[in-house]
Amino acid sequence: MWSPSSWEGGTTTVMGSPSSALPAIIRRRRGAALEDAILDAAYAELSEVGYTAFTVEGVAARARTGKASIYRRWPSKSGLVLDALCAVLPTPAQCGLDVTLADDVTTVDALRQVAHLITAILNSPAGDAMRAVKCEAFLDQDLARTVDERFQAPRREALLQILRRGVERGEVRPDAATPMVADVLPAVLA
Structure with a gap:
């Protein structure tokens, strides 16, 4: 039977038998x-x-x-x-996708930075995982809707903000700041 005196070196003996030594208790993660x-x-x-x-x-x-x-x-x-x-995937803010870009950063430079980041993500294990999910989303409408809500919509909106900022600065045509254009950049790179 176990007793405080049977505790030695992280093992306990059960019924006094050394052959039945048990490892120390491992705490469960919570x-x-x-x-x-x-x-x-x-x-x-x-x-x-x-x-x-x-x-x-x-x-x-x-x-x-x-x-x-x-x-x-x-x-x-x-x-x-x-x-x-x-x-594992960076948020739009972590990607630098926000309209608080410095004044000396042009829209073209901002979009170029976004393209490099998207390419880096797509060439990582996270990109492989995301492609697997996107392929399945073609067959599962609920998954497609959730992927759009959780991934594409926030990134689309962030790209739209960059494009709108470009329109305000005269660097982008007004008719180019559309959701479709914001979807095209990541799609072309994928």
């Missing part, structure tokens, strides 16, 4: 630490196997947690995948 581990595991799973082969079982194994812990936080595969991508 809260933000667990969520970070799950998101990291989900991103790794998505990058390695793609969206179609992505499973919660695979994520649970990578995160060393139970499936129930994942399903409590993310009831759907698409929600988990998109949160994992959000965790």
Whole structure:
């Protein structure tokens, strides 16, 4: 039987038998630490196997947690995948996509910086993961809508702000500051 005196060097003996030594108790991750581990595991799973082969079982194994812990936080595969991508992809502000650009930065220079950033992202594992999700979105309208709301719409709006700033400065034709033009830049690079 276990007693405080049987605790030695991180192992316990059960029923006095040294052959049944157990490792020290490992504390379970909780809260933000667990969520970070799950998101990291989900991103790794998505990058390695793609969206179609992505499973919660695979994520649970990578995160060393139970499936129930994942399903409590993310009831759907698409929600988990998109949160994992959000965790690794830069936000529009992190990309420099805001209208507070310095006065000496032209619209062309700002768009060139955006193009370089998009290219860097697309050539990274995050780009591979995003392409896998976008391919699946062609078949799943709910996923397509969510991808648009969470990824494309904020970036589209940020690009539109840069274009509108260019219109105000006389660097862009007024009819060019449209959502379609803002969608074209990332699409051409992808």
